[in-house]
Amino acid sequence: MWRAITTILWKDLKIELQTKEAFGASFVFSLMVLVIFNFTLDLTTEEALKMGAGFLWIAFAFGGVLALNRSFALERDENCVQGLQLMPVDRGGIYLGKCLANVIFMLITEIILLPLFAVFFNVDITGRPLYLFAVLFLGSVGFSSVGTLFSAIAVHTRMREVILPILLLPITIPILIAAVEATAYAFGADTDPSFWFRLLLVYDVIFVTVSFLTFGYILQE
């Protein structure tokens, strides 16, 4: 199990290091979302401070969908899915490896995007850095947990990439709400974040477990 996870993770990281396709697409797209927000809403600094967490997570979510689509589109080319199916390891291990790779990709995009966001919208993001990192991590895990599973589903449909956001976004509404509220707190907002952190944790635990258990059905021929 452990070896399956690390093998899949290394494979995806190595491919990404060579091609930089997932990161490139999701980073540029997320950045574009932020720029478009700026033009369509034309915010003052106070407004940006109030709504910044929301913008940021919309950008992360949309960029994340692109990276997640890539995750199994990669396996579809050259028929690699068949290779995964033939692997004599637990299906859950393949899932965790894939999911972990997606979490890492999302986190890298987020961490590079954050300072750019701070500069563009003139928002101070250094309020509670530890909390900020915790939200980014928990949010990305939640988003990638179902996202990885749905990415494996999406590549088998006729619409392929188009179906993933339609499936994923309604399911991740709790994660987005909780992440936005918790991020606002991390930026220094005067609210009580304990409920949101608990919700993020509960969501992560539930959906990593459920996806882990059901992934075998998705991968079987």
Added chain:
Amino acid sequence: MNTRKDTMGTALVALTLVAMMVSLYMVFLYAPREATMGDVQRIFYFHVPSAWVAFFAFFLVFVFSLVYLARSNKRWDTLAAACAEIGVLFCTLVLITGPIWAKPVWGVWWTWDARLTLTLVLWLIYVAYLMLRHYMTDPERRATFAAVLGVIGFIDVPLVYFSIRWWRTQHPQPVMAGGEDSGLEAPMLATLLVCIATFTLLFFTLLRHRLKLQSLRDEVDALQDRVEQAG
């Protein structure tokens, strides 16, 4: 081919029809006029039972999906798909009757209240479920993928509900006077219960027809295969 009489089905249709007549009588003639909201409140007797049927149907999707994953018998997949279709139908009715009722009573078509938002999110989840089914060709794979989504979609429901409810408490909204739960008079309650029973009957009637349609489709497919093999 299938010409044997469907007594059970006919009885169900007849029963639903009678129940509908009784319900209509109760809604428009028996139930008293609501004091503050007036006659517009009578849409409540269609709105709430529709919501009940939608939730019930989505719960059945969850159950049948689980059974399908355990047994992988096509029957359960057909049942889950039929329930999802009927659930989306009634969920759409909830989303249409709700604003019609809300506009004269609350003064707005829509408010991001927890129940309303949950209904909208449910609608989105199960429309996505139907789209996924539509975009897949291999029947076995479609059944498995749909079952996984049917399970995940339902597990998500309490999380969506609590997140929206908590979000609501942090973002103030105009207070809506007089929720519909605030003390229901006996005749109103009786009408509501009869309507819920009627809608449940309607659900089973529709489900039966949907299953029959599916078996006819399967029969046509099988015959087509035979013709192709023979020719």
